[in-house]
Amino acid sequence: MIAPRFLRIIGCMTGELPEPVSRNELRVSHAEREAVVERLSKAAAEGRLDLTELDARLDRALTARTYADLTPLTADLPSEVSSVPKEPLVIKGGLSGATRAGYWQVPAKIVAYGGMGGAKLDFTQVDCHLPEIELEVHGQAGGVTVVIPDGWVAETSAMDPGLGGLKDKVTPTRLPGTPLVRVSGxxxxxxxxxxxxxxWERRKLRRNQQR
Structure with missing residues (x-):
């Protein structure tokens, strides 16, 4: 019996259109393997998996080649996306300014207006498992400051710098399992x-963690 992948190759050679590849046959990336490893480790910490189950699933996750290998490893675990707020978060600086910091739930979309007093979004203490965050910012008079953890990256090519400009000081190296912040506005x-x-922010965070 001829394997399906060879039938597709023969079809290409004869000019016939190949059959579409199913999602299960697609190859997974290093980032996707690491995301599953992180989810399994968290599930074990929550008591959902014992150490034997964890070890077995981690081995399978690290050697997974396709979605068919990877997806079943977390199929019986509750989805973390369900706890993500569905409505966009809107931050308005107004006259006195606005700051969102500490631990807070991060939705898939955020809109921030600097107003007169400015707005600041600090993601350094959040626990976010989203693959991407859509962030629409409008500096206005007070400006907007966005602080992201080390290992996160931002895509700012869609930004209009305006009169105040855009300062993108984020390192380009993205760690596995971290979200991509797509900035527009x-x-x-x-x-x-x-x-x-x-x-200064790092020292303050260390002091708070030591209390």
Whole structure:
């Protein structure tokens, strides 16, 4: 019996259109394997898997080649996406400014307006498992500052810098299992800054963790 993949090759040689490849046959990436490893480890910490089950599934996850190998490993675990807010989060700086920091639930879409007082979005303490975050920012007069953890990356090519400009200070290296922040909008007079934590913010976070 001729394997399906060889039938597709023969079809291409004879000019026939190949059959579409199912999702299960598609190859998985390193990032997708690491995301499953992280989910399995968290499930074990929650008591959903014992150590024997965890070890067996981790071995299968690290050697998975296709979605058919990877998907069943988390099929009996509750989805984490269900807890993600479905409505967009809207942040308005207004006259006195607005800050979203600490631990907070991150939705798939966020809209931030700098207003007169400015707006700041700090993602450094969130636990986010989304593959992407859509972030629409409007600097207006006060500007918008976005702080993301090390290992996260931002895509800012869709931004209109406006009069205040855009400062993208994020390192280009993305760690497996972290979201991509797609930034759009306009800088306005106040501008938009996308960066990692500065030294003062890092010291403050360490002090808070030691309490």
């Amino acid at each position: 306009t800088g306005g007079p106040g501008g938009v800054v996308v960066r990692h934590s500065n030294s």
